[in-house]
Amino acid sequence: MATITHASPARRAPDRAVVRHRMGRVLLYALLVSGCLATLVPFVWMVLGSFKSSREIIRIPPTLWPENPTLASYQTILNDPKLPLGRFYLNSFIVAGSQVLMILFTSSLAGFVFAKYRFFGKSALFGFILATMMIPAQVTMIPGYLMLARLGLIDSLWGLIVPSAVDAFGIFLMKQFIEGLPSELLDAARIDGASEWGIYWRIILAQIGPALATLGILSFMGSWNSYLWPLIVITTHERRTLPILLTWYTSVHGSRTDLEMAAGVLVVLPILFVYTFLQRWIVQGIALTGFK
C-alpha cells in the first residue's frame, strides 16, 4: 500500500484527501448520532420508568428495561378521582388559548399602527414599549400579585390570562413584519372606500399569516409551559394548570416514582406531539425572533 502510493505521488494527494474527508464525515455522523442518543436518554428513561410496576421500580439494583411492562401507573393516574386530568388539560388549554388570541389581536393591531401611521409621540411610545421588555418578570411579580389580589383575580384562571394580554415583544415582531408590506396596498384600499379598521381587518390580517402563526405558537408554548406565575396565583386544586399539577402530584405521591413518570409522560406528550406537526413554524419562529 505504502509503496503504491509512494510510486504514484500524483494520485496520492487526492486519495488521502478523499480518505480524510470520508473519515471526517464518519466521525461527524458518529458524533451527531451519539449526541442525539444522549439527548433522548432522559425521555427514554422516563417512558421506561412509566411502564415499570410499582414494585419493580423500587427494586435494587434497578432494572434497565421493564421486565413486566404494565400500564398500571397510567391506569392509577387516569382513574384517580382526586386527579381529573381532563380538567387540568382544559385549564391549560383555556389559559393558553385565550392568551394567544388576545396577544395576536393586540400585537397585530398595535404593530399595524406603529408600522403604517405617522402620529405625534410615535417613537416615544414605541420606545416605551421596547423598554418594558427589559423589565424582568420577577420585578413586577410581587406588585402584579398584589394587583390581582385587589381585583379579586387570585385563584382564578383570569388571573393567569389578563395580565399578559398585551405583549411588547409581539407588538415589536408585528411592526417589523408589517413594515415590509407595501403601503400602496393600503392606499388602494382607501381609494376603494375601506375604513382604516377595514384595512386592518381585511387586508393586513390576511397578509401576515406566517407572522401570526409564529407569534401564536411561541405564545402558546410559553403559556402552556409557564410555571412560576400559576404557582403563585392559583391555590385551588381544580384550577391548576398542567405544570403545577405535576409538582403537586409529586409532592403528594413523592415516593411513587412510577406514577410520577407516567404523569410526566402525560404532561410532556401533547407539546411534543404538536411539535412534530408544527416543527417548521416553531423552529423558524425562534430563528427569526430569537425569543423563547
Next chain:
Amino acid sequence: MSALVKVVQNRWRRAFTGSKRGRSLFVAGALTPLMLYMLFWTLLPMVWAVVLVFFEYSATRRGGAILGLGGDNPFVGLGHFKNMLSDSLEAQKFRTSLKNTLIFAFLVLPLNLVITVPLAVAIEAVHERLKAVFRFIYFLPTLTATVGVATMWGYLYHPQQGLFNMILKALGATPKAWLTDPRAFMSSVSLAMWAIIFAYLWQDMGYNLVIFIAALQGIPREFREAAVVDGASVWQIFWRVTLPLLQPTLLFICVMTMLSSFQVFDIIQIMTDGGPQDQTRVMVLDIYLNAFRFQRMGWAGAVSMALFLIVLVVTIIQMRLLRTQWEY
C-alpha cells in the same frame, strides 16, 4: 330610529374613511386602550415595585390607606439595602443566592456555547434531509415543559432508582446522592449545582442551536468556498471565517442566555428547592420564598431590584465587550 342609526353609521364610516381625521381617530382608538392596558399591567407594577422597596411590607398586614403602605407596613427607607450587607439571616441567604446565581450563570454560558457552536456547525455540514432530523431531535428538550425536564432528570439522578447511579455501580464506582449531598463538590462547585446545570443545559441548548444554525445559513457559501480554495483546513475555516461572521449572533446569544440563566427558577424549585443547605438557592428562588412563603414582600422586592440591576450591568458590559471586538 333606524334612520338615525344609519346617519350615525354613515358619519362614523366617513370619519374613518380615507380622511386624515379618520386615520388619527383610528390610531387613537386602537392605541389608547392598548397603551392604558400596558401602563396598568407593566408600568404600574414597576413603579409599585420601586416604592415597595422602601417599606417593610407584607400582604397579610393591613397597613395604610395607599396601597397598604405605612401603618403596620412601615417605611424603612434604604433599610433593606443596608440590611443586605449586614449579618442577618436573610442577608446571608441573599448573598448565598447571589453567589449561586453568578456561579450558575457563568458556568451555563460558556458550557452552552462550547456545545452549541460546534454542534450547529456540524449539523449545518450534513445533508439537508438529515439536518432536519438532527435539528428535530436536538430541539425536543427545549420544547419540554420545565416540570417535565425536572421530573425526568430527578429520576435519572435518583439515588436508588436512577440511571446514573446504575451506570456508576456497573463501572464499579460509588453511587452518589446527586441532588442531596451537601458535602459533595466538583471544582469547588457543589454537586447538586452541577446536576442542575446539566439538566438546564440539556433543555436550553436547542434554543441557541436553532439560532446558530439560522445564522450559519445566512453566511454566504462563497466565503467558505474561497477559504477552501486557498487551502484552509476545516479548523482554520471555523476559527477564521465562521466564528468572526457569527459575532453579532454570538453577542445576542450571550446576552439572552445570561438573562435567562440569571432568572432561573422552575427547574431548581422543583428539583432541589434550593437545597442541599442552600447550595442551589438562586435569587429568583430567594425572591419567591421571601415574598410568598414568608410574606416579606418589601425585602423580596429589594432583592428583585438588586437582581434587576445586576442583570442590567452584566448586559451592558457584555454589549461593550463584544461590540469592541466587532470593530476589527
